[in-house]
Amino acid sequence: MSLAHGLRLKVVAEGVETLEQLKFLQSVGCDQYQGYHFSPPLPATQFAELVCNWQKAEDRSSVDDAARTHSKLAAYR
Numbered sequence: 001m002s003l004a005h006g007l008r009l010k011v012v013a014e015g016v017e018t019l020e021q022l023k024f025l026q027s028v029g030c031d032q033y034q035g036y037h038f039s040p041p042l043p044a045t046q047f048a049e050l051v052c053n054w055q056k057a058e059d060r061s062s063v064d065d066a067a068r069t070h071s072k073l074a075a076y077r
Contacts, residue, residue: 001029 004011016035
């Protein structure tokens with residue numbers, strides 16, 4: 001993490017399956033994640049719907065930076 005951040009790179013963890021894994025990654029400063037903890041692989045149309053619904057929900061509520069940053073969708077903002 002520190003090497004990547006020192007080079008001004010973002011760190012993306014792949015294969016995150018549990019809340020415990022996510023909490024560990026957050027505690028060590030991981031920027032983004034992807035994996036079954038958030039969503040299984042989806043067809044393109046379902047993924048587009050997921051992104052739209054996620055953005056609508058975010059617009060309606062105040063989501064803290066940690067939740068937004070540690071989402072595989074953070075890259076699409």
